[in-house]
Amino acid sequence: MPSEHKIGEVADALGITVRTIRYYEEAGLLEPLRTEGGTRYYTERHMARLRAILHLADNGFSLEAIRLIAAAREGSRSGDEGSSRVTTRLDEVLEELAMRIDALALLKEEIVRARSWVRKCRGCANRPTSKGCPECPVRKHVADVELLGLIWDQHD
Amino acid sequence: MPSEHKIGEVADALGITVRTIRYYEEAGLLEPLRTEGGTRYYTERHMARLRAILHLADNGFSLEAIRLIAAAREGSRSGDEGSSRVTTRLDEVLEELAMRIDALALLKEEIVRARSWVRKCRGCANRPTSKGCPECPVRKHVADVELLGLIWDQHD
DNA sequence: TCTGTATCTGACGTTAACGTCAGATTCGGG
DNA sequence: CCCGAATCTGACGTTAACGTCAGATACAGA
Numbered sequence: 001m002p003s004e005h006k007i008g009e010v011a012d013a014l015g016i017t018v019r020t021i022r023y024y025e026e027a028g029l030l031e032p033l034r035t036e037g038g039t040r041y042y043t044e045r046h047m048a049r050l051r052a053i054l055h056l057a058d059n060g061f062s063l064e065a066i067r068l069i070a071a072a073r074e075g076s077r078s079g080d081e082g083s084s085r086v087t088t089r090l091d092e093v094l095e096e097l098a099m100r101i102d103a104l105a106l107l108k109e110e111i112v113r114a115r116s117w118v119r120k121c122r123g124c125a126n127r128p129t130s131k132g133c134p135e136c137p138v139r140k141h142v143a144d145v146e147l148l149g150l151i152w153d154q155h156d
Numbered sequence: 157m158p159s160e161h162k163i164g165e166v167a168d169a170l171g172i173t174v175r176t177i178r179y180y181e182e183a184g185l186l187e188p189l190r191t192e193g194g195t196r197y198y199t200e201r202h203m204a205r206l207r208a209i210l211h212l213a214d215n216g217f218s219l220e221a222i223r224l225i226a227a228a229r230e231g232s233r234s235g236d237e238g239s240s241r242v243t244t245r246l247d248e249v250l251e252e253l254a255m256r257i258d259a260l261a262l263l264k265e266e267i268v269r270a271r272s273w274v275r276k277c278r279g280c281a282n283r284p285t286s287k288g289c290p291e292c293p294v295r296k297h298v299a300d301v302e303l304l305g306l307i308w309d310q311h312d
Numbered sequence: 313t314c315t316g317t318a319t320c321t322g323a324c325g326t327t328a329a330c331g332t333c334a335g336a337t338t339c340g341g342g
Numbered sequence: 343c344c345c346g347a348a349t350c351t352g353a354c355g356t357t358a359a360c361g362t363c364a365g366a367t368a369c370a371g372a
Binding site: 313314318319320321323326329330331333335336337338339341342 | 352
Binding site for chain 2: 348349350351
């Protein structure tokens with residue numbers, strides 16, 4: 001057995017808790033070895049799997065979504081069919097990732113625009129009717145820059 | 157009152173539920189007008205605010221984080237100081253967005269790499285000791301391509 | 313073998329973001 | 343003024359991803 005680790009060591013090594021690892025097992029994501037007495041042991045393979053799970057979870061994937069990726073090969077008759085199912089699943093994940101990245105990039109540009117308006121009109125506290133800024137540009141652009149609706153001062 | 161809407165109309169218009177809008181109010185994100193009887197009414201300003209909230213929430217921001225953005229101006233003595241606090245907060249958000257985008261882009265490249273290995277070695281069902289693929293390259297690259305630890309067939 | 317520490321298995325608690333349901337009240341068209 | 347539809351206020355239910363605690367076992371070093 002080349003380097004097997006108990007659950008506490010694994011948790012320390014990966015910076016997570018013992019409970020988290022057990023929970024991933026409950027969720028059907030991990031099946032460690034067991035001693036006669038029931039103590040869990042994790043091989044390097046198990047830890048590689050755990051790192052992959054954590055990487056996905058850290059990026060907002062639910063454990064169920066991760067399980068679907070891990071189980072993509074299930075039910076296939078040949079290794080060939082299995083691999084094809086896996087790549088199909090990965091393509092779906094790539095598609096979703098692309099969409100999320102695009103959405104975040106758009107939101108980022110939105111915020112950059114909002115920030116520039118806040119600076120441009122800082123004297124009036126971004127209230128459209130403030131005395132210091134009678135022709136407040138925020139009013140004209142609040143429709144274009146959605147986020148201004150949140151930053152904009154509450155009272156008219 | 158230029159175009160005020162009841163909660164049901166707002167929900168329909170934005171494709172959300174009445175409960176969600178009320179919940180955002182509980183969370184301190186929205187303070188609609190009220191009639192004598194207590195019925196809520198939403199102006200265009202309120203709806204602009206709601207759209208901004210939804211945009212952020214859709215992109216993974218917690219309601220508490222959104223509340224912090226909306227309340228960034230609180231406690232400032234001058235409009236100038238308030239605007240400066242808002243831009244500071246927005247800069248923090250931009251920083252976080254940049255990090256999340258980078259992380260997602262890295263993960264995407266990871267998955268692209270994993271996908272190419274799965275295709276390259278599809279005959280052996282990505283088991284390193286499979287007969288159809290005695291010198292399975294997955295074994296040599298599982299350390300480099302973290303995600304292979306998840307795709308890789310469970311049993312040795 | 314003894315013992316202190318780690319692990320085990322339930323099982324219940326927690327938080328965020330709503331869903332759902334009941335009973336009372338309000339609104340708005342006829 | 344009437345009445346059906348919408349809204350109101352609690353209040354309890356739900357899901358995911360763990361936290362926490364108790365009591366029993368297992369493991370490893372002296």
